[in-house]
Every structure is written in structure tokens, then in C-alpha cells.
Amino acid sequence: MGILLVEDEPNVVSVIKRGLTEYGFEVSVAANGATGLQMALDNDFDLIILDVMLPVMDGIQVCKRIREQNKTVPIIMLTALDSTENIVGGLDSGADDYLVKPFKIAELAARLRTLMRRRGGESPANNSYLIDNLKVDTDSKVVYRNNEQLKLTATEYRLLEYFIKNQKKVLSRIQILESVWDIDFNMGTNVVDVYVNYLRKKLEKNGGAKLIHTVFGMGYIMKEGDNDEDTK
DSSP states (O other): OEEEEEOOOHHHHHHHHHHHHHTTOEEEEESSHHHHHHHHHHSOOSEEEEESSOSSSOHHHHHHHHHHHOSSSOEEEEESOOSHHHHHHHHHTTOSEEEESSOOHHHHHHHHHHHHHHHHOOOOSOOEEEETTEEEETTTTEEEETTEEEOOOHHHHHHHHHHHHTTTOOBOHHHHIIIIISSOOOTTOOHHHHHHHHHHHHHSGGGOOOOEEEETTTEEEEOSSOOTTOOO
């Protein structure tokens, strides 16, 4: 499995490359953002590990540029900051996962395997889901509301897909974290609430009816119609 590691700290590069090689991964290295971007665009890597703080071009910008050309390659970002704002910033740029430094190589390897399983998973029997006038095509990853295409980030799309595949089910924040991000976030973070609000705003733009409802003390549910338990 070919992995691109974009990291400028030699000690970190040495530890990650040696550790992942022992787990059977083949690791190529770029020492700055510009080189990493060029390597990512010129080669067909199975996965990209991208540090946030990089010389020449930071990881957020690199991730955004990669996503303009490649919508599917899994990207995991490395960061020394674990605030909700930094997590959201990385995920909004198109990353699939994040890992806070310092970390254990075993955890990094486990997350890489999880991302690859998700990428290589079987296609669902249904490739199109409908609720109200919202349509989600899971093959093309295109979303329409009232026949207008919506522009969603990769994370917003995965969240919407999870909701629409589980219509009329109350989904807890833990379920959403584990299913959409495939990792166990620090439960003190409100990243789920932040992304639900982002998604709601896009779905309800131009007067669209509310589809994602808050179930007080339990989580969220996607369904048509009002929910008496919605928080205001």
C-alpha cells in the first residue's frame, strides 16, 4: 500500500516511516507542502498523511488543492492542536480523519487500515436516496434539493449520507462519530453539533423544510415533518 507522508520534522518522519514500514506500508516522503502537493497530484497514492504546519504551503491549503483534483483518496491530518476549531478546519479542507501529536504508531496504522476499508467497501444496493425534495446519489456523491445541486464538503456529505441511510432513526452523537469519522473523538468536543448545524443551513437554504431534527438528550433524527422534541 503506497502512502505519501508530508511532514517537515525529520524525527517525526523517521519514526512514522520506520513504524509504518514494519506494518507493511510503503511510505514516500515530502518535506514541504508544495512538494507534497505535486507528489500527490503526480502519483496514485492509496492514502496521504498530511501535517498541518508545513513550510512553503500549509497542510490545510495542500488538502484543499488535492481535493480539487482527487475526491476519493483518503487523507489523515496530523496536528498539535485538538480544539474543535482546529478539528473542523482540517475536516472542512477535505480531510477524512485527524490525529493529535504525539501519538502511537499502532494507532496511526489502525486508522489507516480503517480509512482504506471504508474506501474499498462494497457499494450499497441502493445508489439513490430520497426524502422530501432532497436526493442523494451515493455513486456520484451528488446532492440535490428542489432540483438544485448543493455544494457540500467531504465531511458534510458523509454526515448527510449517514443520516439519509438511517431515516427515521434516532442517532446518538457517539453513533455519528463512530460511523461518519470512524474514530473515537474526545467526547468533550462538539464537532457533531457543529457539522449538523453546517449541514442544516445548506439543506434549509432557500426555504427548504427542516429534515434533521434534534431529539433532546438523545441525538438527531432525519425525517419529514416537525419534531415536538426539537430544541430551539
